Amino acid sequence: MVARQFLRKIKTGKYIIGTVTDCPKRSKAVGSKFIIRNDRSIIYSDSELSLDVENICIKNTPVLKNITTAEGLNIEIYLEKLEEKPRLLIFGAGHISLPLTEIAKLIGFEVIVMDDREEFVNKKRLPAVDHLVCTAFTDYLAELKVSENDYIIIVTRGHKLDYYVLKQVIRSKANYIGMIGSQRKVSLIFNELSTKDGIEQELLAKVFAPIGLAINSETPEEIAVSIAAELVRVRRQSDE
Numbered sequence: 001m002v003a004r005q006f007l008r009k010i011k012t013g014k015y016i017i018g019t020v021t022d023c024p025k026r027s028k029a030v031g032s033k034f035i036i037r038n039d040r041s042i043i044y045s046d047s048e049l050s051l052d053v054e055n056i057c058i059k060n061t062p063v064l065k066n067i068t069t070a071e072g073l074n075i076e077i078y079l080e081k082l083e084e085k086p087r088l089l090i091f092g093a094g095h096i097s098l099p100l101t102e103i104a105k106l107i108g109f110e111v112i113v114m115d116d117r118e119e120f121v122n123k124k125r126l127p128a129v130d131h132l133v134c135t136a137f138t139d140y141l142a143e144l145k146v147s148e149n150d151y152i153i154i155v156t157r158g159h160k161l162d163y164y165v166l167k168q169v170i171r172s173k174a175n176y177i178g179m180i181g182s183q184r185k186v187s188l189i190f191n192e193l194s195t196k197d198g199i200e201q202e203l204l205a206k207v208f209a210p211i212g213l214a215i216n217s218e219t220p221e222e223i224a225v226s227i228a229a230e231l232v233r234v235r236r237q238s239d240e
């Protein structure tokens with residue numbers, strides 16, 4: 001419990017938490033914990049043992065491993081991955097957002113939907129959403145803080161709003177930014193961002209637009225599936 005409370009106080013990230021399950025000659029060490037960052041540094045320990053992190057493979061978890069500590073003790077340790085749930089920010093509460101929010105919850109996202117239309121942003125219409133935000137796009141984006149664990153989807157009701165939202169988030173740390181639209185619409189927005197706003201081509205190239213995997217989707221439900229599949233692919237690639 002103490003280890004998990006410690007994690008809440010530090011920056012978002014991916015960690016391995018190790019729990020000693022057997023330690024011959026030092027029974028008091030059983031139950032002690034280590035928190036290991038992805039760069040193989042130990043950032044928390046309530047144990048007197050010295051753990052040699054280099055001898056621990058942290059890619060495949062959860063797993064029970066036998067290792068030798070710096071003191072020469074052969075111990076058993078249980079390793080599990082601990083990471084904050086990714087946040088999905090959906091700009092626009094239209095017809096695609098309806099099925100997308102439900103699928104996104106099923107695949108493990110914390111879902112936020114933002115729109116400026118009261119009749120579209122409510123729990124009755126979007127029951128699966130964790131957080132509903134109804135305010136002006138300008139106000140919300142002015143206060144928004146985006147992290148590397150965020151995924152952004154832009155499906156507003158028109159060209160101007162899509163352009164504005166993308167302009168505001170394209171330089172963020174988001175792990176994924178996707179925008180709906182035909183190839184023509186995407187080209188127009190990208191050209192405007194490049195010529196008018198000086199957005200670099202490198203940043204534009206990172207935007208997933210048109211959004212979703214190419215599965216010949218047509219209905220809102222099919223489009224939502226294609227977007228969700230793209231989210232899964234990007235998320236798993238980030239884990240590698």
